[in-house]
Amino acid sequence: MSTMKERFAPEPERYEFSAAPMHQFELARRDFFKVLGAGIAVFVVAKEALPAQETAAGSRSFHNEELPKEITSWLHVGEDGVVTGFTGKAEMGQNIRTSISQTIADELRVPFESVRLVLADTTLTPFDAGTFGSRTTPTMTPQFRRVAEAARNLLIGVAAKEWNVAPEGLVAADAKVTDPTSKRSLSYAELARGKTLAQNLPAEDPITPASEWKIAGKPLPKVDGRAFVTGRHQYTSDIRLDGMLYGKVLRPPSFGATLTSYDDTAAKAMTGVTVVRDGDFIAVAAPSAHEAQKALDAIHTQWKEVPQVPSKEIFSHLKKNAEPSSNERFRRQKGSLEEGLAAAAHRIDATYNVAYIAHAPLEPRAAVAQWTDGKLAVWTGTQRPFANRDELASVFHIPESNVRVIVPDTGAAYGGKHTSDAAIEAARLARATGKPVKVVWTREEEFTWAYFRPAGVIEVSSGVTGDGKLTAWEFHNYHSGMSGIETPYDVANQLTQYHQVPLVLRSGSYRGLAATANHFARETHMDALARVAKMDSLEFRLKNLSDVRMRAVLEAAAKSCGWPRKKTQEGQGFGLACGAEKGSYVATCAEVAVDRASGSVRVVRVVEAFECGAIVNPDGLRNQVVGAIIQGLGGALFEAVEFENGHIKNPHFSAYRVPRFRDVPEIEAVLLDRKDLPSAGAGETPIMTIAPAVGNALFDATGIRLNNLPLVPNGLRAA
Template sequence: MTVDDQFPSTVPHDRQVSRRRLLQTAGVAAGLTVAWSSREALGQDAVSSPEAGATPEATPVSPPSPFSSEVDSYLRINPDGTVTLMTGKVEFGQGIRTGFAQLIAEELSIPFESVLVILGQTDQTPFDLGTFGSLSMRLTGPRIRQSGAAMRVWLSELGAAQLGQDISAVSLSGGAVVVTDDPTQMVSFADLAAGQATMRELDPEIAFKDPATYTVIGQSIPRPDVIEKVDGSLKYGIDGTIEGMVWGKIVRPPSFGATLTSIDFTEAEVAPGVVGVFHDGNFAGLAAERYEQAEAAIMMVQATWEELPATTTSENIHQVLLDTADEGVRLDETNVEPASDFDILAGITEPIELTFRGPFVSHTPIEPRNSLVQITPERVDVMTSTQDPFGVRRSVAEVLGREPETVVVTPMATGGAFGAKIVAMADVEAARLAQAFGRPVKVLWRRDEELAHGQYRPATLVSITTGLDGQGGIGGWLYNLYSASYFPENVERSEDTQNGAASDWSANIHEIYEIPNAQTFWFHSASTLPPYFWRVNGATMNTFAREVTLDVLAEMEGVDPVAFRRNLLGGNPRMMAVMDAALAKAGWTPGVGSTGTGYGIALGFDANSYVAEVARVEIDQNTGEVFVRHVDVAIDCGLVINPEAVKHQVEGSVVLGVSSALREIIKFEGGRVTNPSFAEYAPITMRESPTVDTVFVEDKSQPMSGVGEPAVAPVAGAIANAIYDLVGIRLYDLPFTADRVLAELQKQTGAATPVAVAAD
């Protein structure tokens, strides 16, 4: 391919974000809390109206929204009558290219094939947050629908005028505005648009088409990239090459937080194919004509590092979390704010205290991080596998001292991400080497680099004090969450060294259940490894802890786990509905305590989606190995755009959840990861994955909510409860490894009081 084939040229047009200064979005990531109101997120300027009598100084003013509110930033009609949709989101298997196109095809009453989609190309699309946090359909989707509806109104007005009709007498059909009672009278979109822009603004109050008339939304239209994936023609970031490029490799530290004290390139710089070496502070690397030459040369580099005196390991991390916790923050999780001296646990007649532990976990994308950077005087081109093209643009511009608008990011197909490809690590590395050597540079991480030098879902500990109230309910709920947040653990604590990585997702029991008295506290603790956002973030650990605790309480009350939950869901009919749908799909009749059947349930609420999962397990009691045979999932994610695509997301979420629940743990000593390979880290394989059935509980009048992450959260809890149902052992620590399960089976006493399993 030529350079022009690989790096599309800039296409200037007036559909760029032009009238609103974009906010700096450094630090935005997978678990972000969007600070704008729904109106602001939809592209409206956010200026609060002063209350009566308020002075201007006392009136809070929010910053302007970073999102474009111009319809022409998102849509244009092409001379051939097709419609191009432009969005800053990227596709890495979740199906948003198809879903977004369906939204536009529906609003404009055109065939799905008539919608062309440009994703994440920073010189052609409006700014958007990265593709994370299950935000694509619930945050960007409404803006896309509004742009389609606004263009429908604009075309109807133009068409009605040209056809000499009242606007109520015309409609859209097949790429034309037609007289509804006489469709032979028509004028095409292309003729009406004639290259002009709509000059319309997004309107959050605009009316969408009646759901009863949908012909595209709700259809399982196949994803266009499937054929390319099957025949191997789809180009991933790892495949990107251009003429004249060289391969870059980085000198990696032996452990996190290490400082480079000396380096010797003598042997490496004369190795075959090496075009140059580079050293600046803690960053060092080289480049060679061929990938294998770069790999061979980097092994010849002699580097000396000063490592941090860290004593934390994967065996003692949870004690470290307790010992190094800060003062904590109170999360507002109580129905009625109690007085300061109110005892939140006073109503408990049968108390229990349970402790849950979760390890550091890797993102483990199949495709490691990679990036290709070409620098010219006029512009910088970046071809990369990323979740956040505008974040890459910002980071590369900063490290090169360029204006962001001169950096053009071309996102390639991505072979897995799960939060790993938000931070522009390979991109910045490639940019620095490209600047140093004056040639395009491709950086491709190895598997051991991905596992040992990336970021991780933080280790967490949850302590729950709760109990029954003597009347069939919960008398109080005290939830203390400790997460590895301050990195490196030996440095002074500050906002710059803290990243809680959204460990508090789903910590709020009141998001689902009605409990009169509940308090939640979140404590940030020292972290030996860099914590970062992971698919559904802390919701996996928090849902696991909450749902297992509810099963324990149900058995204490002498009722089955579903009946116990039902008593707490009176004010949550949508969650009640998904629970009943999952039960019906599973055909499971729950009993009290351990019944020997191997079924377990867990409920989750994330990204505004309601999920219930029923897992069925088997255990080899000779080895302790757990087999998750099947998971039934019911989900209410609002309006379903493409049912098959949602099913695919649910199935992938369940498999990821099963893998992290049964196998995954990053082992480390100090800042050194000691299992940096798939053979040692051992995620589950397709052969070990469960079958999954998905049912929808849908109300088409509800807005679209998140799909990419919510089904991950309940998996561990459902499996843990199924294990107890099958063999009567309670597991409180992730993962449920064969050794851990076997140890519990061997010491099983049959006691009713749950016994926590010690962490590895």
């Protein structure tokens, strides 16, 4: 296993947009306290950036120094007792504002309500590569635990000095430091008053074990929940600045089309309208969205379109256009496939196809841009504020220090909001008009000009002995990606390879990346192998699985769904699937009901067991797990982007079906809390196994093996 990790890990997932390098952090310490007010501050610094002699415990004087460049998070305790944590991560519904606040409150020993978080603001927060890859919980919660612990010790130190006693005997609790001997106490607010104390410390593992958490680990409700149920929360698309104009961008009729004629006379004549043409960027700004649309409609253009691959032919295209795959980084081999297959009693070869799908976050891409004295401020819903900042700086040829990107808590992303498209568009229009400009993409633009989860073709050849031991495993993924490509099962002879293919549609990250495609192929194939070996599919998996955490989720899911289930009615079926990725483990059991006469397919019940180490907030985690199951049902059953000659044929919710209330089965999420293990992220892994579990249940119900995602876009009528 470790060899596999070593070989594959250094290569970033092809469709996870690559991280930008570290950047200069401009705020000096004196400015920091000027902005935030006096108090106590602690900064987490990447370990290698600290001088060798400096240790975590070393309280070091810090006067008149620049902050280190490699700071990754920090915490401030103000004179009013308000605790503020700073990180470049963004909130998009995954509920990190709550879980990080809990962690800080827990370690600093303050009420949960006194903690504020400043997220994803390139001027106020430290550099962060982006909110993706389920990295927030594993990286940010230990860091904030470290800063909170250090801040607590600083506060104890201030009290000890004040009382002229040894700090060791003092107790920090309920936002105050108490001396148990003299019964004196001082609140954190009192201790912070008039101070400008700061400390750097290295990022290390958390100190307080999960078994001793008091606020973390609890199902606390979402921070600012009231702002969301009253409509008061301002998403990017809700922001309105004084004098703000509304922008609209003219899109080509198809991908790759080139402009052949252009006439904006009528649009330019409209009152209050500004038309911008800069290279192939054509856009308008007007005092209202309505006027902007009218102006856009009045621009006359003609385009030369080019023939392109249609969705109907995508899988054969991907297979045919694979790049020569001599690249060792994408290939792992062990044992001998020939010997493995020779030892097998049964062999199965199968091909699995996975369609392009769209993220379709309910808040489309949006940005508000404002220029002031050559400096640009942009509010936008993005997962990568710092990369957006750098792209804006590069596009407008200005220093990064002149760009500020602020991310209001966003109407979801699911991996789909890495790019800075809307930000660049709004900023270009704002520069041309000298006024703030808001650009909000239409749903059709979102479905067409964003990017997609890439399609893929996966070929699997395998062998199994008569008594159900895997002997050979060959797995080729074309185009969709490497996440979750590695089999967790024990197979002595295996070859795993990823084959790159030049992009057909603009493609990028999607919740879980290629792990969904790879798990669909693998777990469907495992079900087929169990059938030829005449074994129960749970028993078959366990027989080939030594990973104890994987066994634990499988057994938990099986127990809760009552596996093995006996079919009690026509068209009923049950299916299992399991997987592990990004440090967390999942197993899913699905029950389906198929009516072959009408072709209707219904997912009746889903039980999913999930384990991500120590749980920080079981309530938020449950939302993420149940949400992943429901979102995953779309890609499993019916979602697919259809295209032809560079046109998206279904860029509307009326034509691109997403899961709705009627599609939602009874769902039971079984959360395994491993307090002895570090907390892993949970945003992605729970989506990986719903498709194969449903596919396997459909086979159980009908005897029809479905190897393509989506499984049943048109139902499953009797032949």
